[in-house]
Amino acid sequence: MFRLAIRPILFLFQPETAHHLAVAGLRLLCLIPGMSWLLHRRYSVRSASLLVEKKGLRFPNPVGLAAGFDKNATLFPTFRFLGFGFIEVGTVTPKPQPGNPKPRLFRLPADEALINRMGFNNDGVDEFAERLKRRPPGIIIGANIGKNKATPDEQAVNDYLICFQKLYDLADYFAVNVSSPNTPGLRALQDKEPLRIILTALLEERKKRAQVKPILLKIAPDLNDAQLSDVAEIVQETGIDGVIATNTTISRDGLVTPPHTVERIGAGGLSGWPLKAKSTRIVSLMRQKLGDSYLIIGCGGIERAEDALEKLKAGADLVQIYTGFIYRGPELVRSIQKLYVANHASH
């Protein structure tokens, strides 16, 4: 239904317009009495084997919506009916900011990929917090936090801390985003020293709270093996709870889209199918380095249920999707759950 009827219409529009249309359409649909219940029935698979318990959280199933889709925490009340076991909202920054000029989101259909240079467009943490205060029960929400473009890297720790403090009581886990390619200087925060400073500050803040909420680090797929070793070391040394592997890549390798089209699009992070192998490899490497106790979320290029299973077999506890959801719709969420259950039953 999505691929045959809805996607062809949405793909007639600019990607960002299509995003807003799809969201508005879903919201309207959910105004029809009983529709959210029907959607939930359609896209949620009922099986006890889907439950994932880790770091004090109970995920009803292992399929999450990746950060960037619900940047302003406005969509999760509707999107929870599409079968997701958890939704990561954000990236949010302390102050509102417009992001980069449009167009800033591009489809590469031949590669089942997207290139984006959104640049953390968001309403700021105060509005974001107000929306989370009204969150409905029964869904796990992660808050993905970042820094404002205008904040120099040396002061980045304050931005992460402000978001963390304001959202601490409102989210179930935190994702520290130091890996977006669209904020100048951000990925330099993945270096050992700045990373240690940011994570230590968040952990100190967490110590003041009665409830311990997991802190995860979202990493870039473009780190080399030495950098990945450094990241794993800092994760272990500081004692945060795990990683999300991965964000989008700046590489353009292996694309079938003609080079001149890719060049015309310009800078940005590439997501979807071409990212799959790279991020799966990082999941596997991180699991080897970190051992079993850490929470690892696999993200990048999951376009079919089998891709999700590959990430789980590589060592992920949970998976997240973004680009696959744009190309395949909520049927992908359901098919991953079904394959997970089938795979569980055969063991």
Ligand SMILES: Cc1cc2nc3c(=O)[nH]c(=O)nc-3n(C[C@H](O)[C@H](O)[C@H](O)COP(=O)(O)O)c2cc1C
């Ligand atoms: C349009 C767009 C916006 C994104 N915005 C964010 C963001 O704000 N924060 C973040 O951590 N990741 C962001 N991402 C990265 C995704 O969360 C995900 O890590 C990446 O796209 C790889 O997964 P995929 O191949 O399933 O899309 C964004 C991705 C896209 C395509």
